[in-house]
Amino acid sequence: MKTFEGQSLAHILPGQLFRIRQLANHPEVCTRLRELGFCENAVVRCITKGYGNIICEVFNTRFGIDSLTASSIGISNV
Amino acid sequence: MGWQEIVALVIVATAAILLIRSEILSRQNGKSVSCGNCSCTGAETLKSTFDV
Amino acid sequence: MTQTASAPRIRSVALVGNPNCGKTTLFNRLTGLRQKVGNYPGVTVEKKEGIIRFADGSIAEMLDLPGTYSLIPHSPDESIATDILLGRYKNENPDLVVCVVDASNLERHLYLVTQIIDRQLPLVIALNMVDIAEENGVNINKEILTKRLGVPVVPVVASKGIGIDNLKRVIAEANHPVGQSRQWKLPSLVDQELNELMGLLADHHQLSAPIAFHESVLLLSSGNGSPTNGNRYSQQVLRHLQQDHNRLDAAGIDRQSVFVESRFQLVREICASAVEKKESGKPTISDRIDHFATHKVWGFIIFLIFMGLMFQAMFSWSEIPMLAISNGFDWIGLQVTRVLPAGPLQDLIVNGAFAGVAAVVTFLPQILFLFFFLGILEDTGYMARAAFIMDRLMGKVGLSGKSFIPLLSSFACAIPGIMATRTIDNPRDRLVTMLVAPLMSCSARLPVYTLMIAAFIPGITLFGFLSLAGLTLLSMYLLGLLAALGTAWVFKKTLAKGTPSFFIMELPQYRLPSVQSIGRQMFDRSWQFVKRAGTFILGVSIVLWFLASYPRTENATPAEQLQQSFAGQAGKIIEPVIKPLGFDWKIGIGLIGSLLQREVFVSTMGTIYNIQDAGDGSVSLQQKIRDERDPETGKPSFTLLTAICVMVYYVFAMQCFSTVAIMRKETGGWKWPVFQFAYMTTLAWLFTFGVYRVGLLLGGA
Known part of the structure; x- marks a missing residue:
């Protein structure tokens, strides 16, 4: 799996808000992520981190996401 | 052979026939996947799903 | 480009929507059926059919489809929904699509709606959970939404039955619009x-x-x-x-993102015009619970406490009702002996039919407790968190957290567990999860474990509240879980090599468990259990009585008679294979009898021990097993070690024909079910042998 080299979703801390900038993963994974709401320009909020995985909220929906997938989602400040 | 034994053997034979019959019928109707322990009804499963 | 469908009368209605948006709750309301509902994505993994009746007496077929996030499927359950929507199932289109949308989460759910509108099927939107949306400060202008989408929007609260009649009326109308397609702007x-x-x-x-x-x-x-x-x-x-x-x-142009992004842009525009939202900015109850429930330390501890409580309750709290049921059966048996003189018919009724059925029905309270706790897991929204907590552990064996929900469901029964693997997108992960799911201890093993524990585990309480019996039961379930994880690791290294698929799972809002929903599930399942005992188990017990009583031997003691019976001879034939496990021919009869259904082991024991003791109703089955002596050596036939070996054997052994059948169906052939039966039986023999030998070395004999 590819990972995003800049700041990624895996690095954000609980309570922080970020905007998704780029997805760097297999095309089918990217399509799924986008369809779930993790598309470019969407705002994402970190709820909690645990066991290396994170729980975040996008489009008012909460998702548990593994750290490797989270590291393929490039983000920037809102 | 007393009357009790005759009645007992008739019950056994009936139970055996009913068991075999229900097993055959359930195979034919596709009910074989129902375990009976939960609400998963095999008939529904086979009738309603197509191969995935 | 608004069009109208010409069909004057609808015959089929498909209910679709994102996972966990309340489709099945609405389906149950519309059809009067009682399909299983829960608060986690992936409860429905197959197409369910029902009949919807309209006010004018006409009817239509209603299909409840598995949830899907889009028309591009990523897992087998999503394919079922998308194939029907794309007209690939029987080459037919549904006459009407009812898309269920979570009002508290409109922005995400409208994505699928825009895809269905582009598909140009007659459509009605059921705007569900409007009460929760209002509580969250979300106000949706129905008129604007209807105008923008070009299809009727009907607010409902499926869980409370609000708006159902109105929805039925709208569904019954002729000439449903198909909506305005391709409203989204592409470069x-x-x-x-x-x-x-x-x-x-x-x-x-x-x-x-x-x-x-x-x-x-x-x-x-x-x-x-x-x-x-x-x-x-x-x-x-x-x-x-x-x-x-x-x-x-x-x-x-980024071809992969341009379509999704354009669609979401349209969704944002629609929401901006139709939705008013007051942001409170305060953490929600779900935020606060998740802070602990998914915490890296507390999360695991909370999960273990919950499971520990479940097993304690299953063993300790169910003791009194189990005793009451057992006494009830004894009383009925006693009445039969008073009415009917001694003879083969009395023997058949009391020692065959009654003993077999009673041995199984006694465990009903435990089954009820198991489904009560599983119901809480499913209904509160904690199930998806359990999968999140377990993702790391599952990753160590090559699977993702998605495999944990099917495994947890298998505590109830492997069949829904195996079917729940349809939510797994990676085919290799799905196969491995299906192969190991029957190793999780299902409710049919519970009677076997309980009988052995009640007979041989001392009633000691540790630390003032932990009973040794409850801990033994918990350890059997843990052994099953570890066996499932261990074999999954081996399979992922050999049969189904590959990296685990990515883990991303929607975590629903927490909610209070519905007493009605859990109560209904407990009733349904206990009724199935009792029905099974009254039909299949009763039939098997009657046949077993015959096999254990014939051919008749003159002047033989009951024990000698049993030994020379058909069942006794069958037990003797397999005795050489099971002797190395510490099992005698009587246990052998139980093993053969329970090849189709595990709990038949208990009814078999009930029948043969009653026949052997000529129906001494004053002594419990546990006591009879404890008192059993080897006629040659005079030593106890059943020891603590034998009991542990029986439990270990049942942890691993397949012993369930229904699971074989569902595996054949889900994998499309006999290869994997045969492999599964073979590997599980081999593991059962090897592990039991190992436990027995180690037990002997430690002086367990």
């Missing part, structure tokens, strides 16, 4: 290429305009070169597609 170059490709697909492959549109979007957003299903298309289409890709790439 002009993309739009142009899309139209060209659509025309080509319609000409070359005789596709209808909506299907050609759907396939064109898929093709244009696919990777460079030939798409994975390229052999479906003509050379001319593929050549054109390659040119399209080149032109769009040269223009700097």
